[in-house]
Amino acid sequence: MPMHAIHKILAEKSGKQEVKAGEIVNAKVDIAGINDIYLTVLISYDDMGGGKVWDPEKIVFFFDHNAPSPTIKGASNQKVMSEFAREQGIKKIFKINEGICHSVLSESGLVKPGDIIIITDSHTTTLGAFGAFATGVGSTDLAVIMMTGELWFRVPEVINVKLEGTLKDGVMAKDIALHMLGELGTEFATYKVIEYSDSVVEKLSIDERMVLCNMSVEMGAKSTYIRPNSKTIEYVKSRSHAPFIVHETDPDFIYDKEYIFNLDNLLPQVSIPDSVDNARNIEEVEGISIDQVFIGSCTGGKLTDLEAAANILKGKKIAESVRLVVTPSSKEVLTKAIERGYYQTFLDAGAAITTPGCGACFGGHSGLIAAGEKCATTSNRNFPGRMGSIEAGVYLVSPITAAYTAITGKLNNPQYK
Amino acid sequence: MDMVITGKVLVYDDNIDTDIICPGRFLELNESKDIANVAMSGIDSNFPEKAKTHSIIIAGKNFGCGSSRDHAVRALKYSGLKAVIAQSFGRIFYRNALNLGLLVIISKDARNIFNDGESGKIDLTKGKITNMDKIITVDSDVISEEEFKVYEQGGMIQIYKQN
Incomplete structure (x- = not known):
C-alpha cells in the first residue's frame, strides 16, 4: 500500500512494515521535551510511579517560557526541574539564556528528517519543516514517554497544501498562514498532517517554512511535513553529524485532501x-x-x-x-x-x-x-x-x-x- | 462511574480555547485547588462558584483548541465538573482529557437544546443527551467500552500507574 513519508516514519519507529491512516501505533520517540511551565509533567510522572527515566540522553528541558522567571513560583518550578534532571542524569537543559524550544532544538542539531519529536508545546508542529514527525502533547503523555520511550498515536491522514505563484513584496509566510486560516478555518486539519509543497515552499527559507508549520497547529493540525530539499539537508548537516534517513512519499500515495493556493495576488494579512x-x-x-x-x-x-x-x-x-x-x-x-x-x-x-x-x-x-x-x-x-x-x-x-x-x-x- | 450522569449545565460558544480555560500566567500553578480557582477565568471569573452547582459544560465546536497545557483539563476536573459535551474538541485537549479522566463527549446537537442552568442527563451507553427541563433528547457519540473503562479507572494515568 502506498505510504506517505510521515507514515514511513511512524512505521519504522513502531517496528512495522506499513501503517495506514486511522491505525493506532505505539512509536519510539527520539526527543521528548519539557517546557518550564509544566511541572505537571513531573507530577504525572510521580503519580504513575516515578523511578528512573527511560533514557536521559533523549529527554530535554527548556526553560523558555519563564526566561528569566518573573515570579517566585516560576523560579521554584525551574529549581525542582533542575534537581530532577540532575538526579536522573539528564544533561540537555536549555536554560533561561537559550531561547524558545523549537528554535534551540533545530539550531542545536537535535532535529533531523525522520525523527519523532514530542514536546509539551503545541507549536512543536514547527519542526515538520525539517521532515520530522513532530507534535505537542500534554503533561501526562510526556510523562509516559519519559517512563517508556514510547507513545501511542493514531496514524494521521495527510492533507497536501500546494502553494503556487509569486509573493508580492511585503508578503511573508505569516501572511500565507493567516490567509489559509481565513479561507479554511481553525478545524480543517484536526487530527491530520498538513504537507506544504510546490514552488513557493521550495523558494522559502528554512525560517519561513517554520512559520507555515508553526501556524498549522492553529488549523488543528497534529503535525506538518515539508519534503526535505537541499536547503534542509544542508542546514541539518551543518549542525549535526548524526546519520538520518529521508523517507520519500510513494508516488501513488492518496492524500486525504488537496488544496491549491495561487498566491500571486495575496496581500498582507491581519487576523x-x-x-x-x-x-x-x-x-x-x-x-x-x-x-x-x-x-x-x-x-x-x-x-x-x-x-x-x-x-x-x-x-x-x-x-x-x-x-x-x-x-x-x-x-x-x-x-x-x-x-x-x-x-x-x-x-x-x-x-x-x-x-x-x-x-x-x-x-x-x-x-x-x-x-x-x-x-x-x-x-x-x-x-x-x-x-x-x-x-x-x-x-x-x-x-x-x-x-x-x-x-x-x-x-x-x-x-x- | 455511572452510565447516566445528571447535572445543571453551563453553555458556551465555539472555540473556547485553552487560554480562556486556564490563562498562560497561571501555568506555574501545580496544586489542584489553585488550578481549580482559575478555571475559565478568561471568560467568566465566577466559574469556580458556578461549578459548585453546575456540573456539565455544553459548548460549540473546537472546545479546548490552542495550547497543549493539560492545566485546562485539570482546571475543569478539579472544579468538580463531571463532563464536557461539545460539537468537537481540540486534538490535544481531547487526549489530555482521556489521560486525566475528564469525561468528554461529542454531540452535534446538544448545544442547540440547552440554556445556562437547565438540567441535563447524559446516557453514556445509549449515546443520548436530554434536557430534563424541556424533555428534549438528542444524540451524542457513544462512548466505547474501552473508553468507558479508561474513565471508570480515572483516566489513562491510573492505568499506567497500575502497569
Whole structure:
C-alpha cells in the first residue's frame, strides 16, 4: 500500500512494515521535551510511579517560557526541574539564556528528517519543516514517554497544501498562514498532517517554512511535513553529524485532501481579535491605532523576522503613541542580530529588547497589554486574554507589517503596493 | 462511574480555547485547588462558584483548541465538573482529557437544546443527551467500552500507574 513519508516514519519507529491512516501505533520517540511551565509533567510522572527515566540522553528541558522567571513560583518550578534532571542524569537543559524550544532544538542539531519529536508545546508542529514527525502533547503523555520511550498515536491522514505563484513584496509566510486560516478555518486539519509543497515552499527559507508549520497547529493540525530539499539537508548537516534517513512519499500515495493556493495576488494579512481565522486584507484594517507592537515568539522572532523588521526600521523612530517590544527567539538569533546591527536599529528606533523566550506571546510576562489596548504581534494567537487583559485586542501580523505599524502607530504595510 | 450522569449545565460558544480555560500566567500553578480557582477565568471569573452547582459544560465546536497545557483539563476536573459535551474538541485537549479522566463527549446537537442552568442527563451507553427541563433528547457519540473503562479507572494515568 502506498505510504506517505510521515507514515514511513511512524512505521519504522513502531517496528512495522506499513501503517495506514486511522491505525493506532505505539512509536519510539527520539526527543521528548519539557517546557518550564509544566511541572505537571513531573507530577504525572510521580503519580504513575516515578523511578528512573527511560533514557536521559533523549529527554530535554527548556526553560523558555519563564526566561528569566518573573515570579517566585516560576523560579521554584525551574529549581525542582533542575534537581530532577540532575538526579536522573539528564544533561540537555536549555536554560533561561537559550531561547524558545523549537528554535534551540533545530539550531542545536537535535532535529533531523525522520525523527519523532514530542514536546509539551503545541507549536512543536514547527519542526515538520525539517521532515520530522513532530507534535505537542500534554503533561501526562510526556510523562509516559519519559517512563517508556514510547507513545501511542493514531496514524494521521495527510492533507497536501500546494502553494503556487509569486509573493508580492511585503508578503511573508505569516501572511500565507493567516490567509489559509481565513479561507479554511481553525478545524480543517484536526487530527491530520498538513504537507506544504510546490514552488513557493521550495523558494522559502528554512525560517519561513517554520512559520507555515508553526501556524498549522492553529488549523488543528497534529503535525506538518515539508519534503526535505537541499536547503534542509544542508542546514541539518551543518549542525549535526548524526546519520538520518529521508523517507520519500510513494508516488501513488492518496492524500486525504488537496488544496491549491495561487498566491500571486495575496496581500498582507491581519487576523483581528479574537480568533486566528479572522483574517483580513491589510486594506480593510489599515489605520487602526495600535498601542504595542510585539516582534517575537517561535512564529515571528527568528533571524529572518528580525531582519525583515530591522530593514524597515533602520534610521526610523517608532510613533510616540506606540511601544515596541522585540524578543529574539534564541541566543543564536540574538547573537547574529547584534552582529548584523539589527539591535542598534531597534534601540535607535525606540524598542525595548528582552531576553529570548516565550514571554509576551503566551501572556506570561515582558510585554503584557492593558484593558482597552491593542497589540499588533508577529506571534501566533489572538484569543481573548492571550497577551494580558481579556479586554485587550490582539492583531496577528507579519514582521514587515509589525515594523511599519510601529513607525506610524497604525496598522499598515505599504510595501505590496 | 455511572452510565447516566445528571447535572445543571453551563453553555458556551465555539472555540473556547485553552487560554480562556486556564490563562498562560497561571501555568506555574501545580496544586489542584489553585488550578481549580482559575478555571475559565478568561471568560467568566465566577466559574469556580458556578461549578459548585453546575456540573456539565455544553459548548460549540473546537472546545479546548490552542495550547497543549493539560492545566485546562485539570482546571475543569478539579472544579468538580463531571463532563464536557461539545460539537468537537481540540486534538490535544481531547487526549489530555482521556489521560486525566475528564469525561468528554461529542454531540452535534446538544448545544442547540440547552440554556445556562437547565438540567441535563447524559446516557453514556445509549449515546443520548436530554434536557430534563424541556424533555428534549438528542444524540451524542457513544462512548466505547474501552473508553468507558479508561474513565471508570480515572483516566489513562491510573492505568499506567497500575502497569
